[in-house]
Amino acid sequence: MIRVENLSKTYRLGTVSVEALRGVSFHIAPGEFVAVIGPSGSGKSTLLHLLGCLDVPTGGTYHLDGSEVSRLRPDDLARIRNRKVGFVFQSYNLLPRLTAVENVELPLLYRGVRPAARYARACECLERVGLGNRLHHLPSQLSGGEQQRVAIARALAGDPAVILADEPTGNLDSRSGGEIMDLFAELHAAGRTLLVVTHDMAVARRAQRLLRIQDGSLVGDERVA
Amino acid sequence: MDLLASVKVALGGILANKLRSFLTMLGVTIGVAAVIGLVAIGQGTQNRIRAQIESLGSYLLTVNIRGRGAQTALSYQEARDLTADLEEAVATAPVVSGSVTVKYGTREYDTSLVGTDHNLAEVRNMGVDRGRFLAPLDVAYWQNVAVLGQTVVSELFGFTNPVGEEVKINGHTFLVVGVLSPQGSSMMGSGDDQVIVPATTAQRLVGSRGVRTVYVKGRDPAAVDTLMAAIGERLTTRFRDADAFRIFSQTQMLETVTQVTGTMTMMLAAIAAISLLVGGIGIMNIMLVSVTERTREIGIRKALGARKRDILVQFLIESAVLSGLGGIAGIVVGLVLARAAGGVIGISAAIPVTTVLLAFLFSAGVGIFFGMYPANRAANLDPIQALRFE
Ligand SMILES: Nc1ncnc2c1ncn2[C@@H]1O[C@H](COP(=O)(O)OP(=O)(O)O)[C@@H](O)[C@H]1O
Ligand SMILES: [Mg+2]
Numbered sequence: 001m002i003r004v005e006n007l008s009k010t011y012r013l014g015t016v017s018v019e020a021l022r023g024v025s026f027h028i029a030p031g032e033f034v035a036v037i038g039p040s041g042s043g044k045s046t047l048l049h050l051l052g053c054l055d056v057p058t059g060g061t062y063h064l065d066g067s068e069v070s071r072l073r074p075d076d077l078a079r080i081r082n083r084k085v086g087f088v089f090q091s092y093n094l095l096p097r098l099t100a101v102e103n104v105e106l107p108l109l110y111r112g113v114r115p116a117a118r119y120a121r122a123c124e125c126l127e128r129v130g131l132g133n134r135l136h137h138l139p140s141q142l143s144g145g146e147q148q149r150v151a152i153a154r155a156l157a158g159d160p161a162v163i164l165a166d167e168p169t170g171n172l173d174s175r176s177g178g179e180i181m182d183l184f185a186e187l188h189a190a191g192r193t194l195l196v197v198t199h200d201m202a203v204a205r206r207a208q209r210l211l212r213i214q215d216g217s218l219v220g221d222e223r224v225a
Numbered sequence: 226m227d228l229l230a231s232v233k234v235a236l237g238g239i240l241a242n243k244l245r246s247f248l249t250m251l252g253v254t255i256g257v258a259a260v261i262g263l264v265a266i267g268q269g270t271q272n273r274i275r276a277q278i279e280s281l282g283s284y285l286l287t288v289n290i291r292g293r294g295a296q297t298a299l300s301y302q303e304a305r306d307l308t309a310d311l312e313e314a315v316a317t318a319p320v321v322s323g324s325v326t327v328k329y330g331t332r333e334y335d336t337s338l339v340g341t342d343h344n345l346a347e348v349r350n351m352g353v354d355r356g357r358f359l360a361p362l363d364v365a366y367w368q369n370v371a372v373l374g375q376t377v378v379s380e381l382f383g384f385t386n387p388v389g390e391e392v393k394i395n396g397h398t399f400l401v402v403g404v405l406s407p408q409g410s411s412m413m414g415s416g417d418d419q420v421i422v423p424a425t426t427a428q429r430l431v432g433s434r435g436v437r438t439v440y441v442k443g444r445d446p447a448a449v450d451t452l453m454a455a456i457g458e459r460l461t462t463r464f465r466d467a468d469a470f471r472i473f474s475q476t477q478m479l480e481t482v483t484q485v486t487g488t489m490t491m492m493l494a495a496i497a498a499i500s501l502l503v504g505g506i507g508i509m510n511i512m513l514v515s516v517t518e519r520t521r522e523i524g525i526r527k528a529l530g531a532r533k534r535d536i537l538v539q540f541l542i543e544s545a546v547l548s549g550l551g552g553i554a555g556i557v558v559g560l561v562l563a564r565a566a567g568g569v570i571g572i573s574a575a576i577p578v579t580t581v582l583l584a585f586l587f588s589a590g591v592g593i594f595f596g597m598y599p600a601n602r603a604a605n606l607d608p609i610q611a612l613r614f615e
Contacts, residue, residue: 054528054608075532082530093525093612097241109230110530154529 001161001193002028002051007060007070008216009046020046022216023060028162028195033188035204035224036197038213044197045166047213051195052085052164053077065161082110086155088165092147094139100126100150101135107158125153129183145176152183162193169203181206231535235542238515249511250551253591256501257555257584258562263497265563265574267490273572274482278475280350284443285475286452288460290436293469298435301342301364301424303463307456308441313448318344320438321424323431327373328393329381336377337419338394340427348440351416356388356403364423372403375417394420395430449474498587504551505591512544512599523603524611537604544596545589552588556581 009021020043028034038044049055050062053069056077062070065084072080081087086107094103104122113121126135129149139147148168155163165184169177185206188194198204205224212220239246288307290298299307304319321340326333345351346358353372363370371394378387387401399422408416428435441456443449453472460470516523523536560576567574 049609052528054612075534078527078530078532081528087528089612093521093528095522095525097237106526107529110526110532110535112227115230158530 001030001032001065002026002195003063004051005061007047007050007057007062009043009050009055010058020216021050021057024213024216024218025060026211026218026221028193030161030193031188031191033184033194033206033208034196034211035207035209036195036211036213037199037201037204040199042213043216044199044213046216048164048166048195048197051162052087053080078110082107083158084161086158086160086163088148088151088155088163088168090167090170092139092144092151092171094147094150094154096139099136099138100131100142100153103139103150104154104157106154111158121157122153125156126150128156129153143176144172145179148172148176148180149183152180152187156187162195163187165194165196167198168196169198169200177203228538231538231542232546234539235546238519238539238543239546242515245511246547249507249547250554252504252507253501253548253551253588254504254555254558256497256504257552257588258559259497259500260494261556261559261576261580261584262562262566262574263493264490264580265559265576266566266570266572267486267493268575268577268580269563269567269572271483271486271490272575274486275479278478278482284446284449285348286441286443286449286456287473288439288441288456289471289473290438290460291469291471292437293464293466296464298437299439299463300435301428304436304439307439307459308452311452311455313444313451313455314441315444316344316347316442318342318348318440319424319436320345320440321427321431321436322438323427325395325420325431327377327381327420329387329390332381334377334380336374338427338431339419339421340424340430341421342424345421345440348442351408352406353403354406355386356401358403359421359423364425367425367429368423369397369399369426370402370422371399372405372421373401374405374415374419374421375407376415377418377420378404394422397430446476449476501588501591504588505548505595508544508548508592509595509599511547512540512596513602515543516540516599516603519603520606520611520614523606524608524614527606527608528612533604536606537600540600540603541593541596544600545592548592548595549585549589551592552585555588556584559584 005025006023007021007025008019008023011018011020024047036044036047050057057070060070061068064080069080101119101122104125105118108118108121123135126132129152131146131149131153134142134146139150142150169180172180181203184194184196188208196203196207204210207224210220210222210224211218292298301319305317308314308317318341323338324335325338326335341359342364343359343361351358358372359370362368371392373387381392387404390401391398392401405417422430424436441452443452453474457472461467464470526536563574563576
């Protein structure tokens, strides 16, 4: 599903360059539930952005769902993000003026799905995350945990190859965070491929496999007991 | 993403900030209203002048004699003979002109003298309010009779009926036989401020050398060209100089006037268009602010798969809708203002459909043009930078 070889990313700020990722290689099979853990500033988000085709690596190769995607042009990257990737962010990143169902429809909107089909699919996904009774609420009318579940529904809407989550419980209290991780576990059980970035060991333990990152390098790859 | 969805997204953006959107539109509205209003008034003026020229008489030719050497005019008979046996000419009115002082009792008034014959009434569509116009015999027998314009009557007589009264014109006694109906003023000067006497008498009165203007009425539009050629030929033979005279047709005058007022209208519209430009800059300004404010939104949309084109179209539609709606409002306001202003200055504002259409397209174009830069900026945002934006 995901295969990266020697992936690296160097940010250049004028004369200074920051090596955020220094040659990372791993492989993720379909249906795996992987946690990426590491201290702040270790390069977790950078890795997730590369995997999500939000950014391009400065070195190495990246195969997603069978094709090499590390050297594509912006519009092709947009297409990959739209079809193959579902993002869940720490700060939810819902559009504040759109209702829950409209937010969930967005990936389908950019895919050109007809309105009726879009709406039906969005409702289905919101029901899947337990928000069937919150369809027409605005983000501001939802709790943090509910907002994050809308974001997960949005990630599911496009039926992507992989769901990438960057500190999805970072802004939540432990109970809501636990619920979100329960939801991820359910999705995993249903056969989804998931990659969750976190610096919280309690969260990471919910996964099946753990990738440890430090200073931009992969320092551990272990199965969770 | 289909167009309908893009429009919906763009409308959402506009409605999110109603007051700001309204103020932005106002800039375009004022610009378009100014263009429409000024063009309408310009066109109205043009139509009015045309109507005036047409009211001077149909198929009218004006012959101005400059002469050559010592011969600077025609005699009355020569002027009449200009159209002899030309059946295209319905009527010919030679005019001897000058300035005179008219006296009635103790009152005096300086006015223009027009020495002519009965044909002038037909050629220039003149009527009389009271009494009669000149008769053929008045000219033949050098009668001291006069027809007065309305201004002359009110200056000298007040409310007394002048017909049958005697006035002194440059010291000679004349019998007032008629009063002209109100003529209004035209490009030819005031038609009310004149006294009309027989051409023969006039020549003696002002010591003028003769007829320097001849009005000829053609039978139909086609006759005008034939007459111009025939009269031109006769005058060239008479003076042996093609520059000794000039012949204008009403059509030529119409063309000249149309050209002049058209240029004026264009200039007004151009000045008004500057305010439309300012409105456009207003749109650009607001769109730039909007793009900055919505950087995070753009980042989210891009993360979810929006292509550059989707973002570009979203913002372009937004600015085009802003300016298009502003334009429609401007058209309505412009029409209303033109009507009102036209009423005040006494013309009926004319609004060509093409101008309205053009104004609308132009304002929408302004939106797209000035929206291009902000929209491009939005479309080219780096998704990660945009997502980080607080
Ligand atoms: N756009 C950027 N420009 C420059 N440096 C960056 C940029 N993004 C991240 N970095 C640097 O790369 C390193 C890794 O950052 P990040 O991947 O966000 O870490 P994490 O998510 O693990 O906390 C950090 O040192 C950070 O300062
Ligand atoms: Mg991070």
